[in-house]
Amino acid sequence: MNVFYEESGSFKVGSIVSKSDASFQVDTQHGKRAKIKAANVILEFASPLDAFLTEADALSAGIDLDFLWECCGGDEFAYEDLAREYWGHAPSAVEAAAIVQCLSGAPMYFYKKGRGRFKAAPEEALKAALAGLERKKREQEQVTLWAAELAAGRLPEAVGGRLMELLFRPDKNSLEYKAFDQACKQSGLPPLRLADKVGGIRSVPDYLLAGFLMEHFPKGTGFHVSEPAQAIVADELPLADVRAFSIDDAATTEIDDALSLRTLANGNVRVGIHIAAPTLGIAPDSELERIVYSRLSTVYFPGDKITMLPDEVVQAYTLREGQDCPALSLYVEVTPDFEPVGFENRIERVPIAANLRHAELEKQFNEETLINDPGVDYPFKQELTWLWHFANALEKRRGKYDPTRVQPLDYNFAVVDGKVQITPRKRGAPMDKLVSELMILANSEWGRMLGEAGIPGLYRAQTMGKVRMTTRPEPHIGLGVAQYAWSTSPLRRASDFVNQRQLVAMIRGEKPAFEQNDAMLFAILRDFDAAYSAYLGFQDRMEYFWCLRWFNQEGIADVTATYIKEDLVRVDGVPMRLRVGGLPEMPTGTHIRLAIARIDELMQEIECRYLGQVEGAATDTPADEE
Template sequence: MNVFYEESGSFKVGSIVARNDASLQVDTQHGKRAKIKAANVLLEFSSDLGAFLPAAEALAGELDLDFLWACAPDDDFDYQTLGAEYFGHLPTAIESAALLMKLMGAPMYFYKKGRGRFKRAPEEALKAALAGIEKKKREQAQIDAWVVELEAGQLPDALRPHLMTLLFRPDKNTLEYKAFDAACRSLNLPPLRMAARVGGIPSVPEYLLAGFLMEHFPKGAGFGPLPPVNAPADLPLAEVEAFSIDDAATTEIDDALSLVTLPNGNRRVGIHIAAPTLGIAPGSEVEKLVFNRLSTVYFPGDKITMLPDSVVEVFTLQEGAACPAVSLYVEVTPDFEPVGFENRIERVRIAANLRHDQLEQVFNEETLAAADGGPDYPFKDALTWLWNFAVALEKRRGKHDPTRPVQMDYSFAIEDGRVLITPRRRGAPMDKLVSELMILANSEWGRMLAEAGIPAMYRAQSMGKVRMTTKPEPHIGLGVAQYAWATSPLRRATDFVNQRQLLAMIRGEKPEFEEGNAMLFAILRDFDAAYSAYLGFQDRMEHFWCLRWFTQEGVTEPTATFIKEDLVRIDGLPLRLRVGGLPELTAGERIRLQVVRIDELMQEIELRYLGRLEAPPALSETAVG
């Protein structure tokens, strides 16, 4: 006796060798012995084993599925009952096997209710299932058509608006993804290579920016309509004239300085910080914007500001205007010793916005050291005195080390697709002057807030790690007991929040954020994450433009300074790279390299070691964001 049975979704036949209650041993049509479950046996037959299955499969292919469904009763039925109705007689073993194959192979038409028993699907359910099948066929046809275009090097119009999503945040359930993925696998290309192959990446910076915006500015970098913001008009006018020192491209001018001589021979240094919190109400739409964006994003050639121009223009410390400011006045002795601090909320006349590119030509180490005092220029006396005060402040922090190798900062400018990378010595007079006075303001305001019991956002460093905290803790790297970010409220949410707390302290009012405030912790956490992401994006963009610089300038054999292991610093660029095959070298040795390959799309560069340079490094260069 032979059996027709189902196993692992396939129909098989075999000759019975032994029979037990729950299982059978059979010899299959291919001569192999197998043990099968009795429950899997669909029917028994005595006809030729080898011819049975082909005959049943052939007949199953001829059965009319729609007619079978029409013939079936509404209630559960046995397959033989349906077979008698369909064939007009009790079905033979081959007809039964063919019918079982057809019924079990059409789950949309017939629901399986037990061994040999079925129920036909309701008409509406069947129509819906068939419509789904038809839809899948149409969708697959569309996918196949898109794949053909992609393989031919063409980007289908339907995929073009979704390309960045496919690269950065793909939804694997979409037709666009399925087509793009199929083409990538067909041509054995990673998605970014495929996108470039079909002309979807005309510009690598635009591609990088698109991905960044998709993740951090999903609604776009623009600003929607906002209620107008006004500066208070009733603030007292300070009896000083201040000046700012910024890069030429800076529009969010947060800080300015002033200097006056007091009757007792001391000097009073004014550190004036833009005060947007005086015009942006707590809980307002603009404040929500601050806590959503958290910081201005900088990258070569452009920036995404935290606040819209309409708000920045009201509070930026613009030359020729009397601007609202929170001022820290520091009384300093002729020996450059701070002996008194005073806070004021006021309007400050901004006499000038000095710019780095022009100021550095006349205010630098050489002119400061000149025997004749160097050339005359605006604010020369104030700048010279403030420079000496800045050096004294650096010494007080224990960070003044004339023997330390000079480090470099770099600025990027993009002009007509060309990158200009300009190095500037870190610690140059104008930089040190501003940075030291900002460190003084941030550390002193942090101290005052702590003594007043008002929480704030601090930057702390210990064990080589920098972190954000709401408690005043030492910043070892800066050499201060506490460091509250408070001098860039137009550009950072931390400084904006700290300014709100400062205003409350100065006015003797209840602060917006009291001790243990959950919102303060939430803003700090969000800011820390966003700020790190923004800096990471800036680094990626600068890395690209450094790679472009090699090609643009035709540099094929750059020089570099060895750092350690296989890590080198390319001379003249804020670029650290790993180079294989380096010999034993000493930190600081300069070497010659050869550019082997640059892949701007994948942001890769391959260098080969050529040899040592005799001259020692003139400068220690450090890339900064």
């Protein structure tokens, strides 16, 4: 005797060697002996094994599923009964097996209820299943058609509309992804290369921006604000008796800080550090505050920026020339020896006499004019000169003053009609040092005041070489201060916005928005730290691309660079670091020459070859790599 049985989802036959209630020993048609469960045996038969499955398959293929389904009725049935009714006589083993194969192979039509028992699917369920099957067939045809177009170098409209999503955040169940993935496999191209081949990458910076926005601004960069910032009635705040001025580049619209100077009767000088105060008009838990804690920072990149706050809010609180602006002021009393001897906080209106801009100011206020003083007059010359001397004293006070230190360059990017302009600026120029030292002073002192008042804030700390954020005052070794709480850019950074809210509460004697160990404050710290790092990373990627574009645009074939360590160098004249294989050992700061072998703007790749050291060039240690 032989058996027809099911194993691992397929039907097989074998010759019975022995059997028990629970199992059979059989010789398969391929000559192997196997042990099978009795529960898997569907029928026993005496006809030869060789042609059994072939004949059953042929009969099964000829059975009309719709007719078979109509024969079943609505009740559960045994396959033997259906086989007898379908064939019109007691079925042979082959005919019975054909019915079993047909029933088992059509799960949309027939539900399996047990060994040899089935039930016809309800009519509505069957119609839905068949419609789904037809839909999948049509979808696969569409996928195949799109994939063929992509492989041929054409971009289907439907795929093009979701191309950035496919490259950065694909839905692997979508038809567009399946077609794109199939085309990549057929063409042997990685996704980005295929997208470029079919014309989907018209602009590399637009492609980079699209990926960044998709990850960090999935709802777009626009603001949808139904409630404006609360208006501040001018008379509510006292008017400061100062003429303040700001120092920023021409593109700055979020003017957070301004300075003032006044000589006191005792011969000391009172320095005013005035910070824009949006927290005075943005209510706690308001829609605008939620925007601050959602965006967390302004995003900067060559040619554009994405502001943290809506433009109308920025314009309401920026320290604009000719206006009396709400501000949080830190007044520092300084002796003639440039020693700070007293600090005072005020919430007030500050008259902004001027918004000084880098491009014009640096022509008149620079190291050359400060040392030689050609007698040329310019706005706020006396105040700027005094503040520069004070800034040098503050730098010495922090233990960071070193006139011999090699200062790396800063770079300004401008993109005009697709052409990039990279303009170097010496870091540590008088106007830069002046502003940075006074902001370090304000951030350090305000951080100290919050700590002494027992009010938490958002601090930057550096110990053991690692910079991190904390809610309690800790030393920042790199800056040489006992604590450092970002507080001077509340229009641009959520950390500064939070600290300003805490400072205002401290000054007014009110309950702060965040108490010690506040879970919300820790959440803001975590989110801000992650977002700020991501935004800086995006800025670096965009600058890296525009450096590559500049090399191609200017036809530059070789460059000089400064060796940092191992295979890492810093290219001279642009803000770019590279890894160059095959570099010999040399002292840090050695100047070398590199040949540009290949640039791939799309993949943001550059390959350079070492040509040798620059003859006659002295080695130096870059300040930012020490």
